Amino acid sequence: MSYSPSSEILCHSPRVTVIGAGRVGSTLAQRIAEKNLADVVLLDIIEGIPQGLALDLMEARGMELHHRKIIGTNNYTDTSNSDVVVITAGFPRKPGMSRDDLLLMNAKIVVESATKAIAYSPNAIYVIVTNPLDVMTYLAWKATGLPCDRIMGMAGVLDSARFQTFIAMELGVCPSDVNAMVLGSHGDLMVPLPRYSTVNGIPITELLDEATIERLVERTRNGGAEIVQLMQTGSAFFAPASSTCVMVESILQNQLRLLPVAAYLQGEYGLNDIFTGVPCYLGSGGIEKVVELSLTDEESSALERCTQAIRKNIEKTQEMFAGARR
Numbered sequence: 219m220s221y222s223p224s225s226e227i228l229c230h231s232p233r234v235t236v237i238g239a240g241r242v243g244s245t246l247a248q249r250i251a252e253k254n255l256a257d258v259v260l261l262d263i264i265e266g267i268p269q270g271l272a273l274d275l276m277e278a279r280g281m282e283l284h285h286r287k288i289i290g291t292n293n294y295t296d297t298s299n300s301d302v303v304v305i306t307a308g309f310p311r312k313p314g315m316s317r318d319d320l321l322l323m324n325a326k327i328v329v330e331s332a333t334k335a336i337a338y339s340p341n342a343i344y345v346i347v348t349n350p351l352d353v354m355t356y357l358a359w360k361a362t363g364l365p366c367d368r369i370m371g372m373a374g375v376l377d378s379a380r381f382q383t384f385i386a387m388e389l390g391v392c393p394s395d396v397n398a399m400v401l402g403s404h405g406d407l408m409v410p411l412p413r414y415s416t417v418n419g420i421p422i423t424e425l426l427d428e429a430t431i432e433r434l435v436e437r438t439r440n441g442g443a444e445i446v447q448l449m450q451t452g453s454a455f456f457a458p459a460s461s462t463c464v465m466v467e468s469i470l471q472n473q474l475r476l477l478p479v480a481a482y483l484q485g486e487y488g489l490n491d492i493f494t495g496v497p498c499y500l501g502s503g504g505i506e507k508v509v510e511l512s513l514t515d516e517e518s519s520a521l522e523r524c525t526q527a528i529r530k531n532i533e534k535t536q537e538m539f540a541g542a543r544r
């Protein structure tokens with residue numbers, strides 16, 4: 219079953235498929251359409267949900283002043299020839315759970331979604347959102363056989379946005395004047411970098427004392443869990459959808475924004491055969507370049523600790539690689 223508008227002005231429009239029409243997926247579809255970036259295909263396994271959400275979003279077009287089509291479907295044929303595919307399908311955590319507790323249940327969903335999507339959109343750029351993020355991105359890469367510059371994970375943009383928010387709240391300044399940088403895995407071991415976080419070019423280390431910075435770093439590391447604990451019914455989705463939309467926009471419009479994303483590393487930062495958060499230029503080819511920041515020994519060790527934890531989780535999913543394309 220699919221809802222597809224029949225009388226539309228014919229014009230070429232980029233197409234983004236969002237797999238998983240839950241809280242993150244549907245909010246992302248809304249952001250993409252209302253920013254007038256692309257047509258959106260919203261896919262879910264539950265019948266009726268993506269169709270209903272798509273129709274609801276279509277009915278807002280006259281008021282939101284955009285002309286993008288939103289199609290809701292349960293069928294991968296409707297996702298054909300997408301420019302970007304975003305995978306948000308999977309379980310969110312509940313209070314008391316870590317993202318890693320989602321590993322085995324979401325691995326199956328992500329591998330299945332990625333395998334089906336690549337058959338219809340072999341030339342797309344893929345952005346993975348499902349948790350635990352760094353492992354899911356690795357599994358999707360394995361399942362699709364994509365070149366590593368065309369697949370990445372979203373987490374660093376969100377973690378950096380949280381750090382940005384807490385810095386701005388502490389200093390009482392405008393968040394858009396704050397640039398924050400968080401590297402590494404999307405979990406407790408993430409590596410916020412105060413030395414590379416600034417207010418209009420001034421490092422926060424010049425503006426805040428060490429104890430305050432450490433408090434903001436800890437709140438950032440705990441940013442997802444803080445919201446899970448408050449909501450009790452699922453995890454954050456407004457800022458995650460905005461963060462994914464920023465990446466999709468940079469890709470579709472070849473903006474070459476420098477953003478922290480989970481990228482495949484081949485020797486950068488001394489790391490190999492792993493996806494984790496590093497600064498990258500995002501453009502129409504996907505990851506156009508991984509940028510290597512100079513890190514202190516302490517920062518490098520923290521990044522290395524992230525990758526050790528990611529590798530352990532990848533090992534736990536090894537049997538799923540049987541029959542994978544790579």
Ligand SMILES: NC(=O)C1=CN([C@@H]2O[C@H](COP(=O)(O)OP(=O)(O)OC[C@H]3O[C@@H](n4cnc5c(N)ncnc54)[C@H](O)[C@@H]3O)[C@@H](O)[C@H]2O)C=CC1
Binds near residue numbers: 240308310372
């Ligand atoms: N990387 C990041 O920074 C973030 C990651 N997340 C993760 O994103 C995922 C989605 O979160 P929410 O949207 O809040 O969850 P949700 O429960 O609202 O939505 C998930 C959707 O996936 C669908 N789904 C399940 N299996 C599927 C399949 N095989 N094919 C297609 N659709 C399928 C479900 O029917 C549901 O509609 C979770 O794993 C969550 O942890 C959430 C926020 C930030």
Ligand SMILES: O=C([O-])CC(=O)C(=O)O
Binds near residue numbers: 454
């Ligand atoms: O906390 C979660 O489970 C969802 C997520 O990744 C985030 O909001 O950072």
